[in-house]
Amino acid sequence: MYRLLIVDDEVHAVRAVQSGVDWEKLSITNVYVAYSVKQAKEVFLQEPIDIMICDIEMPQGNGLELLTWVREHYNATESVFLTCHSDFTYTKKAIQLGSLDYLLKPVRYDELEEVIEKAIERVEYKREQIAFNENYAHYYSLWSKNQPILIERFWKDLLNYRLLSNSNQIKELLVMENIPYQETDQFIPVLISVQRWYKVFTPRDITILEYALQNAAEEIIFTDYPNSQMVHLKEGTLLGLIPDFMADRNKVEPDQLRKAFETYIASCNRYFYCDLSCYIGESSFLWEIVKEVELLTQMEINNVTQNNKVFVKNEWLNHVGTITKLIPMAGWLEMLKSGAFEAVFTATEEYLNSWRNMELLDAKLLQEFQQSFVQILYHFLQVKGFHSHQIFTDHMSPERISTAARSVTDLQAWVKDSLKTTVEYCRVSEESETIVDKVKWYIKQNLGDSLSRDDIAKYVHVHPDYLSRLFKKETGISLIDYISEERIEIAKELLANTDLSVSGIAVSVGYSNFSYFAKMFKRATQLNPQEFRECNMSNK
Template identity: 30%
Template sequence: MIELLLVDDESYVVESLKQTIPWEELGVSGVHLAFSGQQALDVLERQPIDVMVTDIRMPGISGLELIEQAKKKWKQMKCILLTGYSDFEYAKRAIQLHAFDYLLKPVDDDELMESVSKAIAELNEEWQQPVNKQALASGLDLALLRENLLNDLLLGKKFSEKSLTSLIHTYRIPVSPADPVVMLLIKPGEGFPDFDPDSQNLLTFAISDIAQEVLDEHFHQWYGVSPHGYIAGLIQPKLQQWEYEEELRNPLSAFLTVVKNNVNDHLGGTIAILVTGVIHSPDELPPTYQKCLLAFFQGEQREENNLRFLEDSSAAKTDMKWVRSMYKPPSLIQLLETSQWSAAEKKMDEIFDEMSSLPLSHEHTYEVFFSFSNAFVYLAHKQGQYLSDIDHTMIDIVMGNRTFHTIHGLKEWTFSIFSKLKKEIDTGEKKEKRQIIQQVQEFIAEHLSQDVSVKSIAVQVYLHPVYLSKLFKQETGESLGDYIIRMKMEKAADLLKHTHLKSYEITTQLGYQNPQYFSKMFKKVYGMTPQEFRESGIG
């Protein structure tokens, strides 16, 4: 969970923000207040803070000076600046200090919520970086990492430009979604039998390989199995010979016709290919992917061996923006990702209430279905599961064997899936947390003779030190630092009782350099010095 600090010399400003914004819905567990730069530094010394929102103009230590001092010690913390002065010099200095965002006062609640949500998302990405790097170092299949990242983008996970660029580089992906791309969605048709998962992966690889070979001369490419079981690809021209979409369509159509024919000739089956227009940013990927799903679902791609462009379909003209509550931050994916179950349930209720007040068509109902299913599929995949394993009706719906004729039917299905997913994830999270705590305790037990720190343990379990500290305290009721000291002192007590080692020798065995410090810690735990303990004959 996230700890947030609000700083402003006008106390009513931060007190109002604390009371009016639904922080828990953003995944914020604690909101702390400070009314000056010095008070803020005092809070930072006492309490781990993940996100700091501060005014710039304050007496004494200004917001810019506060960030400059804080960043020297707490480099991971995200800082958001609030100011009533739209002076470029302030903004320029904020950029130099690596402030996360810069908002003008009076700040709009939705704007601040969106900024904090993005800061939290970037923190989560940074906390996952050690895991990704370790996975690469241990030889984990790069194709799987690339596919997972592609799915995250299609399902609407937010990445900062810096984090996305880093992942693209780390996974050696030749396509950058930050630049214009075209999406391909490929649906295997007749000639391909029902495969088991391993055979399905081989088919996906074979079709993707054929596409790679045909398009390789002119396009950078990135393929993977999409969250709903199709083959998804992002492609970019290697050269800028096609400056406009109309110039791209004809040659791409010719290349993809070759792909279709080669799949039929070499693999003995047919495929349908849906091609989007140019997508200009990662934020456009999720709605475009949803429109592709809708086009397939509406039957426009049921003709075998078909090649069509999304812009020619009615799905391209469908606009979801009218369901305002669907897009109001935080998103459903953000709430589910941070296990904010009550807030997620409330958001879904708001969406259904809004739908009930609008004149909706059958297509609109399925647009909402795909938005919900994307969030559910993303969460299931993040847990290493398929949503179809949790509820088999997912396959029936995607393949067109089951339809929703009413909002009530969609609502029943949504909350049924939500309930099953929550139960599955709660169980998995509890087990995962217990395993992490066990790993930590075993590592400490094996390394009592070393200078064990929270940071060194966090590296071993691939978690951010702040998050690990919070998790350990939450699960055991004891801080990780106190636990380390207690384990060392229990070891010291055993050595004092059963050996003739001198106090300074025990100090060395426990990884301490200073006998006086060791004696102080021992007295803190046992209420007496090591020598007094040995002479007392306790135990």
């Protein structure tokens, strides 16, 4: 529900707005009225105002001055100016002061209602931000005062392999460190994994929020399971350890524990801007915990389709299987080559969407898809004559590759981003590429074939005669001579750096007649092919 204030020195204008707008539809429960800046300030001092509709020119102070005062004292209030003045100076000042909109009288009521709806959205967003900041400040205070305790250090040493998972050694340590466990005690490990944050946070923010997640688990779950312990394993991953040995109670009920963690997940979604899933293991002795946590970690790695769920290890293992699915990469490559970029975007999106509900899908298949897709992009870029390192910077970094294979959602984002970058680079390059550039690239890609002027002209969509004149004008050399020079240059490299036969090299650079090749080679280098090779061998 929201409160609104109308400020205008014209009584009839105020009444018109009061009667012309459907306030109930907009969830406006209280509409207040002020006929001067002074009266408006008095209303603000008595009532919380969410939205202010204000005239600009009024006696004893104008609306811009009022808005300045409101911004200083009630920054959460959204404002809309309603005035007869269309002066751009007023408009500019209103925008500088943060006014949502600037409407001219007489205003259409449907237009005013739309602006009020926008104001309500901004008010709601500010309320959420205030609530989040209050929560953040609360948990920051708790986190800053919290000190490591002996029991937490014991668990970290055990989970980080600083202790052997040996019952005798654990028993000795429990006695030596005065830790209130017995070597026969059992715990149920629960892995809590943040799958994604809804917002971009700094590392410090994430540390505070992870502490908030830990504190929420203690408030929502651990109150029913005394002496439970939470351990931070790594960024985005917590481990809850719930005792299953209390003398004054029965064993932990799995269904009850599942419901508790479902409630916990829903709460974290709402207050801490994240998706997360929980993985419940089997009740284990202290020396068995490490192995059990490793199994839960593997479950988390292989969960690539489902968010905000509770998984129980035994149920998961009963559904484990294998899945094979043909990935239609060849078709996508042909689409890219033919320039059907939008079709590729659609095909990849639809294909990956089909994976979302597959329970047996695991991280390995996502990694295989990603590797194959990288090869498709590299092959396409090679065909187009581009170097992948010129295009991809962050996309192929180890961190980005690893993140993309964490879930179908992350993989879709990576595929879409990589495709977009590839397509945009190709479009920009093709638009800036000249006819001569295209001809040179075509020649380079087809030196081993029989190259004719007509074939090249057809590739660049010009008349053969025009192509010959243009190429000579741009390069200072005829098209035929350029092809010959390129073939000889490649032949020189092969003769100097490989053990290929001279006849084989002749064929690879487009000469089916060896004698003609030798003749052209000697004309260009003053040496026959064998002499050229021997000369280069002696210089190495």
